[in-house]
Structures are given as structure tokens and as C-alpha cells.
Amino acid sequence: QVRLVESGGRLVQAGGSLRLSCAASGRAYSTYAMGWFRQAPEKEREFVAAISGIGGRTKFADSVKGRFTISRDGTKNTLYLQMNSLKPEDTAVYYCAARSSASGIYSSMGEYNYWGQGTQVTVSS
Numbered sequence: 001q002v003r004l005v006e007s008g009g010r011l012v013q014a015g016g017s018l019r020l021s022c023a024a025s026g027r028a029y030s031t032y033a034m035g036w037f038r039q040a041p042e043k044e045r046e047f048v049a050a051i052s053g054i055g056g057r058t059k060f061a062d063s064v065k066g067r068f069t070i071s072r073d074g075t076k077n078t079l080y081l082q083m084n085s086l087k088p089e090d091t092a093v094y095y096c097a098a099r100s101s102a103s104g105i106y107s108s109m110g111e112y113n114y115w116g117q118g119t120q121v122t123v124s125s
Contacts, residue, residue: 002026002114004096009119016086016123022079022096022116029077033101036070036081037109038092038121045095045109049081053102061107064090086123093118 008020022034035050049070050059058070069082079096097112106112 002029002032002098004098004114004116006094006096006116006119009094009121011122011124012086013124014087017082017084018086018121020081020083020094020096020119020121022081024077024079024096024098026114029098030075031102032098033104033106034072034079034099035097035106035112036079037095037097038090039095039118040092043092047107047109048094050105050107051079052105055103057105059105059107083121086121088123088125091121091123093120 003025005023012018031053033053036048037045038048039045047061048064049068051070067085071080095118096116098114099106099112
């Protein structure tokens with residue numbers, strides 16, 4: 001199995017930037033497809049961004065396109081979400097997810113097998 005641990009969430013003012021990290025460990029995690037989801041209070045969890053295990057293909061939700069960037073380091077042991085031009089509506093618990101697929105890219109919760117515990121991001125006006 002894969003263990004995912006998110007970090008980097010904090011309070012930030014609107015217009016600011018923040019980088020979230022997801023440390024991954026476990027079998028074949030370096031070739032897993034990965035993604036970021038978020039859940040605001042009393043709302044359903046929603047897709048934010050995803051990246052393929054190989055090939056570096058990425059996908060973003062329309063609400064964050066042009067502001068957020070998803071990436072993984074050279075050893076593929078850490079997933080990042082760079083968030084720029086943050087808005088109050090970005091406030092949520094952000095979750096890292098993984099799926100055992102080397103080439104696929106996924107944007108639905110049900111397509112992922114492993115999840116982290118989440119990290120809180122709060123954007124003030």
C-alpha cells in the first residue's frame with residue numbers, strides 16, 4: 001500500500017501564494033498517478049489537479065487553471081501543489097491522492113486508491 005502525508009497548509013491572505021507537499025512511500029508509488037482534491041466546510045470534496053505517473057501530463061480544474069501548478073520532484077517521492085493568486089474560495093482541506101497507474105491521469109475521487117489525511121488551507125480577504 002501507499003502512505004501519503006500532506007503538509008504546508010496555513011493561513012494566507014488573498015493574492016498570496018502557498019506550496020503544499022505530499023510525501024509518498026510504498027510500493028511503486030514513483031509510477032503512480034497522483035492528484036489533489038479539496039473539501040470546504042459543508043461541501044463535497046472536489047478535484048483540483050492531477051498528474052500522470054509517467055510522461056508528466058497534467059490536468060486542472062477550471063477554477064484553479066492558470067493559478068495552480070502540480071508537479072513531482074526528480075525522484076518522484078514528493079508531490080507538490082503550487083498555489084498562486086489565492087482567493088478566499090480556495091479555503092479548504094486539501095487532500096493528496098494516488099492510483100496505481102503509470103500512464104493514466106484521473107480527476108474523479110472514485111478513481112483513486114490511496115488518500116492522505118489532508119492539510120488545512122485558509123485564505124483571508
